[in-house]
Amino acid sequence: MSTTASARAAAGRDFIRTMVADDLASGKYDRVVTRFPPEPNGYLHIGHAKSICLNFGLAREFARGRCHLRFDDTNPETEDVKYVESIIEDVRWLGFDFGDHLYFASDYFERMYAFAEHLVREGLAYVDSSSEEEIREARGTVTEPGRPTRYRDRPVEESLDLFRRMRAGEFGDGAHVLRARIDLASPNMLMRDPVLYRIRHAHHYRQGDAWCIYPLYDYAHPIEDAIECITHSLCTLEFENNRELYDWIVANVPRGDDGVAVPPQSHPEQTEFARLALDYTVMSKRKLLQLVNRGDVSGWDDPRMPTIAGLRRRGVTPEAIRAFCELIGVAKANTRVDIAKLEYAIRDDLNHRAPRVMCVLRPLRVVITNWPAGGVEELDAPYWPHDVPKEGSRPVPFSGELYIEREDFAEDPPQGFFRLAPGREVRLRYGYIIRCDEVVKNADGEVVELRCSYDPGTRGGAAPGGRNVKGTIHWVSAAHAVPCEVRLYDRLFTDPDPEAGDDADFRARLNPDSLVVIERAFIEPGVAGADPGVHFQFERLGYFTTDIVDSAPDALVFNRTVTLRDTWAKVAPGAPGRSDGRPDRTQKRAPRKRAPQQREARAAPAERDPALEGRLRRYQAELGVPAEQADVLTRDVAISTFFENAMAAGAAPLSAARLIVNELPREARERLDSLPTDGTAVGTLVRMIDAGEISSSAAREVLDELIRSGGAPGDIVERRGLRQVSDEAALRAAIDDVLRDHPDKVEQYRAGRTGLLGFFVGQAMARTGGRANPAVLKSLLEAALNA
Ligand code: ATP
Ligand code: MG
Numbered sequence: 072m073s074t075t076a077s078a079r080a081a082a083g084r085d086f087i088r089t090m091v092a093d094d095l096a097s098g099k100y101d102r103v104v105t106r107f108p109p110e111p112n113g114y115l116h117i118g119h120a121k122s123i124c125l126n127f128g129l130a131r132e133f134a135r136g137r138c139h140l141r142f143d144d145t146n147p148e149t150e151d152v153k154y155v156e157s158i159i160e161d162v163r164w165l166g167f168d169f170g171d172h173l174y175f176a177s178d179y180f181e182r183m184y185a186f187a188e189h190l191v192r193e194g195l196a197y198v199d200s201s202s203e204e205e206i207r208e209a210r211g212t213v214t215e216p217g218r219p220t221r222y223r224d225r226p227v228e229e230s231l232d233l234f235r236r237m238r239a240g241e242f243g244d245g246a247h248v249l250r251a252r253i254d255l256a257s258p259n260m261l262m263r264d265p266v267l268y269r270i271r272h273a274h275h276y277r278q279g280d281a282w283c284i285y286p287l288y289d290y291a292h293p294i295e296d297a298i299e300c301i302t303h304s305l306c307t308l309e310f311e312n313n314r315e316l317y318d319w320i321v322a323n324v325p326r327g328d329d330g331v332a333v334p335p336q337s338h339p340e341q342t343e344f345a346r347l348a349l350d351y352t353v354m355s356k357r358k359l360l361q362l363v364n365r366g367d368v369s370g371w372d373d374p375r376m377p378t379i380a381g382l383r384r385r386g387v388t389p390e391a392i393r394a395f396c397e398l399i400g401v402a403k404a405n406t407r408v409d410i411a412k413l414e415y416a417i418r419d420d421l422n423h424r425a426p427r428v429m430c431v432l433r434p435l436r437v438v439i440t441n442w443p444a445g446g447v448e449e450l451d452a453p454y455w456p457h458d459v460p461k462e463g464s465r466p467v468p469f470s471g472e473l474y475i476e477r478e479d480f481a482e483d484p485p486q487g488f489f490r491l492a493p494g495r496e497v498r499l500r501y502g503y504i505i506r507c508d509e510v511v512k513n514a515d516g517e518v519v520e521l522r523c524s525y526d527p528g529t530r531g532g533a534a535p536g537g538r539n540v541k542g543t544i545h546w547v548s549a550a551h552a553v554p555c556e557v558r559l560y561d562r563l564f565t566d567p568d569p570e571a572g573d574d575a576d577f578r579a580r581l582n583p584d585s586l587v588v589i590e591r592a593f594i595e596p597g598v599a600g601a602d603p604g605v606h607f608q609f610e611r612l613g614y615f616t617t618d619i620v621d622s623a624p625d626a627l628v629f630n631r632t633v634t635l636r637d638t639w640a641k642v643a644p645g646a647p648g649r650s651d652g653r654p655d656r657t658q659k660r661a662p663r664k665r666a667p668q669q670r671e672a673r674a675a676p677a678e679r680d681p682a683l684e685g686r687l688r689r690y691q692a693e694l695g696v697p698a699e700q701a702d703v704l705t706r707d708v709a710i711s712t713f714f715e716n717a718m719a720a721g722a723a724p725l726s727a728a729r730l731i732v733n734e735l736p737r738e739a740r741e742r743l744d745s746l747p748t749d750g751t752a753v754g755t756l757v758r759m760i761d762a763g764e765i766s767s768s769a770a771r772e773v774l775d776e777l778i779r780s781g782g783a784p785g786d787i788v789e790r791r792g793l794r795q796v797s798d799e800a801a802l803r804a805a806i807d808d809v810l811r812d813h814p815d816k817v818e819q820y821r822a823g824r825t826g827l828l829g830f831f832v833g834q835a836m837a838r839t840g841g842r843a844n845p846a847v848l849k850s851l852l853e854a855a856l857n858a
Contacts, residue, residue: 081128081129081132081133084400084401085400085401085402085733085767086401086402086403086767086768086771087125087129087303087305087342087344087401088129088132088401089766089767089768090303090342090768091103091129091133091303092133093766093845094302094303094845095133096845096846096849097829097832097833097836097845097848097849098828098829098832098833098849099829099832099833100302100829101135101829102133102134102135102136102137102302103129103130103133103135103136103137103302103303104130104136104137104138104139104299104300104301104302104303105125105126105127105129105130105136105137105138105139105301105302105303105304105305106126106138106139106140106141106174106295106296106299106301106304107119107122107123107126107127107138107139107140107141107162108141108142108143108176108292108295109142109143109158110142110143110144110146110149110150111142111144111150111151111152111154111155111158111276112146112149112150112151112154112356113154113356113357113359113360113371114154114157114158114161114356114359114371114372114376114378114379114380115157115158115161115162115378115379115380116354116356116359116376116377116378116379117347117349117354117377117378117379117382117392117395117413118346118347118348118349118354118377119379120165120379120392120393120395120396121347121396121399121401122305122307123162123165123167124165124392124393124396124397125305125344125396125401126138126305127162127167127168127169129303137170137172138167138169138172139169139172139173139174139299139301140158140159140162140169140172140173140174141173141174141175141176141295141299142155142158142174142175142176142177143176143288143291143292143295144175144176144177144275144276144277145176145177145180145285145286145287145288145291146285146288147271147273147274147275147276147278147282147285148271148273150275150276150277151276152276152277157371157380159173161379161380161383164379164383164389165379165389165392165393166389166390166393174295174299175277176291176292176295177275177277177278179291179294179295179298180278180281180282180286182294182298182331183286183290183291183294184238184284185331186294186324186325186332187234187249187267187268187286187290188231188234188235189324189325190251190267190323191227191230191231191234191249192227192231193323194227194252195251195252195253195323196230196249196250196251196252196267197222197223197224197225197230197249197250197252198222198225198229198230198233198234198237198247198248198249198250199220199222199223199247199248199249199250199264199266200222200233200246200247201220201221201222202245203245205220206220206248206250206266210255210260210263210264211255211260211263213258213260216255216256217255217256217263217264218255219255223252223264230249233247234249234268237249237268237270237283237284238282238283238284240272240283242270243270243272244269244270244271244272245269245270246270247270248266248267248268248269248270249266249267249268249269249284250264250265250266250267251264251265251267251290251316251319252264253265253316253319259312259315259316260312261289261312261313261315261316262315262316262319265287265289265290265316266287267286267287267289267290268284268285268286268287268290269284269285269287270283270284271283271284271285273285289313289316289317289320290320292304292317293316293317293318293320293321293324293339293341294320294324294333296321296337296339297321297324297333297334297337297338297339298333298334298337299337300334300336300337300339301337301339302339302340303339303340303342304317304339304340304341304342305341305342305343305344306341306342306343306344307343307344307345307346308343308344308345308346308403308405309346310341310343311343313341314341314343317341318340318341321338321339343403344401344402344403345401345402345403345404345405345406346405347399347408348405348406348407348408348568348570349377349407349408349410349413350407350408350409350410350562350567350568351410351562351563351564351565351566351567351569351582352377352410352562352563352564352569353377353564353569353570353577354377355570358570358577359371359376359377359378361578362376362578365578367578367581368563372384372620374386374558374560374618374630375560375561375562375563375585375586376563377563379392383619384618384619384620384630385560385616385630385632386421386604386606386614386615386616386630386632387417387632388420388421388424388606390420391416391417391419391420391421392416394416394419394420395412395413395416395417398412398415398416398699399412399733400733400734402733402734402736402771403771404736404775406736406737406738407567407568407737409737410562412699414633414634415699417614417632417633418614418633418635418636421606421608421614421632421633422608423461424606425606425607425608425614426454426455426463426607426608427453427454427455427456427607427608427609427610428454428465428594428595428597428598428607428608428609428610429452429467429500429545429546429547429594429595429609429610430545430547430555430557430592430593430594430595430598430607430609430612430615430629431474431475431476431545431546431547431552431592431593431594432476432557432559432589432592432612433476433477433478433589433592434474434475434476434477434591434592434593435474435475435476435477435479435480435518435519435520435521436472436473436474436519436520436521436549437472437473437474437475437505437520437521437522437523437546438471438472438520438521438522438523439470439471439472439473439505439523439524439525440508440522440523440524441524441525442470442471442525443471444471445471446470446471447468447469447470447548447550447551448468448469448470449466449467449468449469450466450467450468450469450501450502450530450531451464451465451466451467451501452464452465452466452467452500452501465597466597467501467548467595467597468548468550468551468596469499469502469503469548470548470549470550470551472548472549472550473499473546473547473548473549474546474547474549474552474593475491475499475521475544475545475546476544476545479491479497479542479544480492480507480518480521482510482518489541489542490542490544491505491507491521491523491542491544492507493507493509493510494506494507494508495507496538496540497540497542497543497544498529498532498534498540498542498543498544499543499544499545499546500532500543500544500545500546500610501531501532502530502531502532502546503525503526503527503529503530504525504526504529504532504534504538504540505523505524505525505526506523506524506525506526507521507522507523508522508523508524509521509522510522544611545609545610545611545612547593547594547595548595548596549593551595551596552593552594552595552596553593553594553595553596553598553599553627554591554592554593555591555592555593555594555598555627555628555629556588556589556590556591556592556621556627556628556629557588557589557592557615557628557629557631558586558587558588558589558618558628558629558630558631559586559587559588559589559631560585560586560630560631561582561584561585561586561587562582562585563581563582563585564577564580564581564582565580565581565582566580592629594609594627594629598627599624599625599627600624600625601617601622601624601627602617602624603617603618603619603620603622603623604616604617604619605617606632607629608635609629611635612631612634612635613631613632613633613634613635614631614632614633614634614635615629615630615631615632616629616630616632617629617630618630680708683705683707683708683711684705686704686705686711687701687702687705690704690705690714690724690728694724694725694728695724695725696724696725696728697728699732700728700729700732701728703731703732704728704731704732709743709744710731710740710743712750713731713743713749713750713753714727714728714731714750715750716749716750716751716753716754717730717731717750717751717753717754717757718754719750719751719754720750720751720752720753720754720755720758721754721755721758722753722754722755722757722758722761723757723758723761726757726760726761727753727754727757730753730756730757730760730770730774731753734770734771734774735753735774735778736778739778746778746781747777747778747779747780747781747782748777748778748781748782752777752781752782752783752784753774753777753784755783755784755785756770756773756774756777756784759784759785759788763795763797763844764788764794764795764797765788765793765794765795766793766795769788769791769793769795772791772793773787773788773791773793776791792840792842793842794842795842795843795844796839796842796843796844797843797844797847799847799851801839802835802839802843802844802847802848802851803851803855805835805838805839805843805848806831806835806848806851806852806855807855808835808838809831809834809835809838810831810855810856812834813831813834816830816831817856820856821856828849828852828853828856831852831856832845832848832849832852835848835852836848
């Protein structure tokens, strides 16, 4: 896809892409420059991946876009070069390229310091010698304005002198701070003379002992962005209140081309988006570090960790992580994401990569009593038995002694158990039908062996004579199988929101069964010699990967990346097994205690409302709604009705589906029946977006209000003044005003300074209160100027 086509496709995807497209169309910026700014104080996690996919994605989608990798290393105490290295590796592994644009905030320390002196000289900053406690106390509260400390009106020269001596190391930690002089009565507490610099006699991993004063994030970050000419500075929602300070710093840093000041054209703007929070895990680096330091996990790359390194080791691919980030989208409201979404993306990706093989985790010996002594038969087994259009097979040896899964045998089978039991038959995948004739036990009464007979006429799964064999199980030949270690990973916490409530005891919610190690499982011989990092699907068990740290071709260690479909766990025990030679996955999962995870998962087809099943098919086949969205939209009658009503109100199905699945907060989706709004109103909103009447960021504002207090979308748009002005007459009036007020610039433009277009667009946009449809405005302006 060409960049323009990809930019066009990107524009409607989320409010940030829409904003970037608008900013480029209006000439506000001539390219998009983003940055991913991690602090090197821990490993990257999947929340960072969301930010990486967004920032690098924008750079890729829009012509001349660029994304910087910048280490925000302004805090000496916790940073380390080992984190720098792991972060670079992870960003590259995720598939993103920063080219030459690798930066370190600490490289700007000298300039930041110079800017701070400038602020002091301008009367915009002062050295405060109060204690931390006194400063906090004088700052006031939300209901009370702050008071000046006795240092606020200290002469500029005195502040300058003290600040220089702070840098020179004359004072101990905490003796003085540098504060901006802004507004002690500001309703925004962050504007009440924020601290810009503090004294810290600490060793910096990159600057060594060159500095003993360090800038605070709120001061450093906007400067870093401005120096690098970032256009869109994207951060998570908790920084919303910091935006005002961000703008203040950007407005007050000195500009010019002398190499110390920031480039004059650089006016980065901050926009916030929702942080990713994933069920059953934590995202804070501080907490992840605690897990590592206390030995709850084996390290940052423990496959249970939500880190990129952990996911990679678990067997998750970069493609799956990117697909997940695309699936969850970018929105403005914080919600927790169901881990089922991540698992969906992982399965969807591995399905095409992982050949199917057989592995027995908890072996039970089966002796085939009527098998010719010493005989071995090679069965041809496809690697891709299902819907994956791939070819390839391998020989699997069958002999008189096999291992089957211990839980595929029941001495006293419950109703609906279709696997092996005394006197019963089962099909061995790709092999023969066997019957259990005798059960051998040890002195403790444990079953140690089954003696079975096979039916030579059933090779490859045929069931002659109308015989009804419901179950199919996996197996390996005992003499040929390769022993291996298998690590079964489960979610790290038992609680979907381990961070809820008291922060201190999140570790109490660790899942004690998050790792089960099977030291001696048996895998079919074809897998022997597999390199580390190779994917397989173990039939009926899940997707597995050879561990990249501990596995060797002659000593295999497998990690379970993800189980097979969740829905299968819910199939009623009485449901028939498959008789088509495919693995009967319905039998496998019952013993697992997975209940909490089923919250948002679909019920098995057998239990589901046939009307919803019909809609699921229709949404996908007729309306072209993507499978995952169609799935969400048919989870229950309420959401399906909501969607139907939106379409009935005239919304395009794809737009409505996207909005309901991606923009409606999950919290709202779960109580659709009690919302003050309904599908009809949301459908109307979708129609307005598609008609270009409002931008998608405006739509999000409207949606917020609908969810909170209902109403008619049209009224909300009018009341809030959100309607995009596309009306040519209205836009022309604004344009005429601008051209009349700036005859000199018009002349310059016509003489060839076409770069002034951005200026005109900005002026005209301001006259429409920011509501002009930028694309229309720009083309009308060009026409007027070239007339
Ligand atoms: P933590 O609180 O875990 O230390 P952080 O936000 O301080 O996280 P940084 O290294 O400063 O971590 O983050 C780098 C970038 O990644 C920031 O722009 C931040 O907004 C983004 N980011 C961090 N966590 C998430 C998340 N859960 N979802 C989306 N973006 C995130
Ligand atoms: Mg941070």
